[in-house]
Amino acid sequence: MASDSTLSRRRLIQAGSAAVTGVALGAAAPARAAGPSRPADTGVVEDGRVTFPNWRGGGDITPPPPPAPMPPGERVGFAVVGLGRLSLEELLPAFAQTRKARVVALVSGSPDKARLVAVQYGIAPDAVYGYDEWERIAKNPAIRAVYVVTPNGLHREHVLAAAAAGKHVLCEKPMANSSAEAREMIAACEAAKVKLMIAYRCQYEPFNREVTRLARSGEFGKPRMIQAFNGQTTGLPEQWRLRKDLAGGGALPDIGLYCLNGVRALLGEEPVSVSARLHSTPGDQKFAEVEESVAFTLTFPSGVIAQCATSYGVHESRRLQVHTERGDIDLRNAFAYRGQRLVVSHPDGKVEARDERVLAQKNQFALEIDHMADCILSDRRPHTPGEEGLQDHVVMEAIYEAARTGAVVTVAPPAGAAAGLDATRGPQPEPAG
Incomplete structure (x- = not known):
């Protein structure tokens, strides 16, 4: 015999089934009053975007506003030049x-691969080009900019071709294989009246920008020393990064550049001298043409000393530490594509405090691409223009010279640079929203 509770559940289920059946058969449902509009829940339209009031209480941080993308037809059209790992895994x-x-x-030298990728991303078949089709590219008005993602030794050729085609250029780092090539690229883009930006993604990434803000704010005193390391293991001996004609060098221009550029961007100063040492494991044919490891020291006008190191022969590690008068700013996974963690150590009364700054993770490739697009739309100089890439080549050449001679090498300031910070950079990018 069923219990009273079982019968009650059974009657409830039967009643619910009847209600559902009634709705399905068109039975009239009780009318609900449409209440007044509630901006707290529906939001309001302001300046071309939807905004909501902060619904969080005082115990939580204010959430960011919803994205406000431009209509697709109004966005800046890019051609991606080179369909290697970076393009397929990150950029597209x-x-x-x-x-x-x-x-x-x-734009690719592999037609089968290009056609497949075009289908995957909804790109028209007639918008797929070979490296020798810049005349056709020039005639496509949908392409306003190109993103050059080919090996370093080909950057000059492709940037010059893009400039001649009248297209703005976003070029991967390192900018070229030498400072001479970098100067030629800058001159070609200036002559063609197109913008040239170097893809220093970390200068757009929120955690790296927060480190720069903290270091320059004086909140924990002035920076005194900086340590930067970027290392990983490298296999596959036939890859282009181990060929000097295509890479220009080994660990230094590929991953050590993040240490060099990161320290320069953090301080806003330019190093006045460098010392360095190179090492490659004897007998390892991977490093027959390029170096495996580099350690270098940069001295800045303010007296800051930066100790940097990079290697193709160690377990992956990417770290940036700023030692100030009253604190230690430690960015882990500093130069990685994702996964940054920022810890600030400082005295707090009689105890040592370690505060983790938790920021919203943003896609740093999307941020740099949008910055380039914004510069085209608003006709302004990119934050990381060709002059920023050129100065890194000048300093890298000094590093190689210091390693070759064993002497401290003086670094000349950027040509024509005005006094003050960020001499080789354009206006700051918009905050990552």
Whole structure:
């Protein structure tokens, strides 16, 4: 015999079934009053975007506003030049998170691969080009900019071709294989009246920008010493990064450049002298043409000393530490594509405090692409223009010279640079929203 509770549950289920059946058969449902509009829940339209009031209480941080992407037809159209790992694994997916840019064309030396990728990303078959089709690219008005992602030794050729085609250029780092090539690229873009930006993604990434803000704010006193390390293991001996004609060098221009550029961007100063040492494991044919490891020291006008190191022969580690008068700013996974962690150690009364700054993770490739698009739309100089890439080549050449001679090498300031910070950079990018 069923219990009273079992019967009650059974009657409830039967009643619910009857109600559902009634709705399915068109039975009239009780009318609900449409209450007044509630901006707290529906939001309001202001200046072309939807905004909501902060619904969080005082115990939580204010959430960011919802994204406000431009209509696809108004975004800056990019052609991605080169379909290697970086393009396929990071850049093309990043366009899905951009707000002011879209990919409209592909340039590749591998027709089968290019056609497949075009289908995957909805790119028209007639917007797929070979490296020798710059005349056709020039005639495509949908392409306003190109993103050069080919090996370093080909950057000069492709940037010059893009400038001649009248297209703005976002070029991967390192900018070229030498300072002479970098100067030629800058001159070509200036003559063609197109913008040239170097893809220093970390200068757009929120955690790296927060380290710069903290270091320059004086909140924990002035920086005194900086340590930067970027290392990983490298296999596959036939890859282009181990060929000097295509890479220009080994660990230094590929991953050590993040240490060099990161320290320069953090301080806003330019190093006045460098010392360095190179090492490659004897007998390892991977490093027959390029170096395996480099350690270098940069001295800055303010007296800050930066100790930097990079290697192709160690377990992956990427770290940036700023030692100030009253604190230690430690960015872990500093130069990685994702996963940054920022810890600040400082005295707090009689105890040592370690505060982790938790920021919203942003796709740094999308941020840099959108910055380039914004500069094209607003006709302004990029934050990381060609002059920023050129200065890194000048300093890297001094590093190689210091390693070769064993002497401290003086570094000349950027040509024509005005006094003050950030001499080789354009206006700051918009905050990552």
